[in-house]
Amino acid sequence: MTMKSPADFDKMAFAGQCVAEVHAAVRAAAVVGVTTRELDAIASEVVRRHGCRPSFLGYHGYPATICTSPNSGIVHGIPDDYRLVEGDILSVDAGAIYQGWHGDAAFTMAIGEVPDTVTRLLEVTEQALWNGIAQAKAGRRLGDIGSAVEQTARPHGYGVVREYVGHGIGRSMHEAPDVHNFGDPGKGLKLKSGMALAIEPMFNMGGEETVTLEDGWTVVTADGSLSAHFEHTVLLTDKGSLVSTLPEPVLVGA
Numbered sequence: 454m455t456m457k458s459p460a461d462f463d464k465m466a467f468a469g470q471c472v473a474e475v476h477a478a479v480r481a482a483a484v485v486g487v488t489t490r491e492l493d494a495i496a497s498e499v500v501r502r503h504g505c506r507p508s509f510l511g512y513h514g515y516p517a518t519i520c521t522s523p524n525s526g527i528v529h530g531i532p533d534d535y536r537l538v539e540g541d542i543l544s545v546d547a548g549a550i551y552q553g554w555h556g557d558a559a560f561t562m563a564i565g566e567v568p569d570t571v572t573r574l575l576e577v578t579e580q581a582l583w584n585g586i587a588q589a590k591a592g593r594r595l596g597d598i599g600s601a602v603e604q605t606a607r608p609h610g611y612g613v614v615r616e617y618v619g620h621g622i623g624r625s626m627h628e629a630p631d632v633h634n635f636g637d638p639g640k641g642l643k644l645k646s647g648m649a650l651a652i653e654p655m656f657n658m659g660g661e662e663t664v665t666l667e668d669g670w671t672v673v674t675a676d677g678s679l680s681a682h683f684e685h686t687v688l689l690t691d692k693g694s695l696v697s698t699l700p701e702p703v704l705v706g707a
């Protein structure tokens with residue numbers, strides 16, 4: 454993993470702001486009757502308006518600006534003609550590049566009314582992300598992040614997806630190290646200021662097992678259970694860790 458300077462982080466912060474704007478636009482547009490392809494078009498427009506480039510488009514041949522993963526979709530769903538229906542959940546993952554520097558973030562939302570059990574899956578997965586972020590600071594170790602995420606799922610019995618992981622991020626979307634959603638406190642790589650990490654818990658209502666569909670991208674739960682995914686890009690500095698992909702970036706752990 455390469456260390457970033459404050460000037461590098463300024464560019465990553467701008468890319469992060471672009472991703473946050475994509476999230477806001479897609480969230481506002483994701484209503485009953487809209488297709489995921491329409492959401493992709495909105496995302497594309499927002500990325501370009503910010504003078505950024507979409508990082509997913511063309512990545513190993515990926516054909517769209519965002520990933521849209523409804524219901525049992527975990528990650529990497531390709532926007533298509535699927536029309537959202539009342540009671541769906543939808544995971545949206547977006548990445549942008551500003552002057553060569555990346556931001557990457559994801560969220561899961563409900564379309565209309567969903568049962569309380571589903572709302573809880575979304576809330577707990579997002580809480581796991583924040584518990585992971587709280588550990589993402591200089592002096593802690595990767596295992597502290599993974600453990601914090603994993604332990605958040607435990608009382609709820611959710612399947613914690615192990616096959617897909619968070620990652621270092623910078624001039625590439627995916628850099629070392631892998632950021633697992635499980636681990637042992639005090640173990641693993643020591644975190645330092647100048648590092649940037651994408652932390653991204655994926656929790657399933659059922660088991661942790663995944664299946665990739667014939668399109669080679671779409672990853673779904675093996676048991677058909679619902680899945681939630683939340684991700685932020687976090688920039689580790691001497692003054693705390695900046696969550697760059699929030700609409701109003703916040704410095705945590707200062």
Ligand code: MF3
Nearest residue numbers: 508509512515520546548557
């Ligand atoms: N945002 C995803 C991640 O966090 C990557 C999307 S893969 C792509 O790793 F192919 F769609 F780009």
Ligand code: CO
Nearest residue numbers: 557651653684
């Ligand atoms: Co990511």
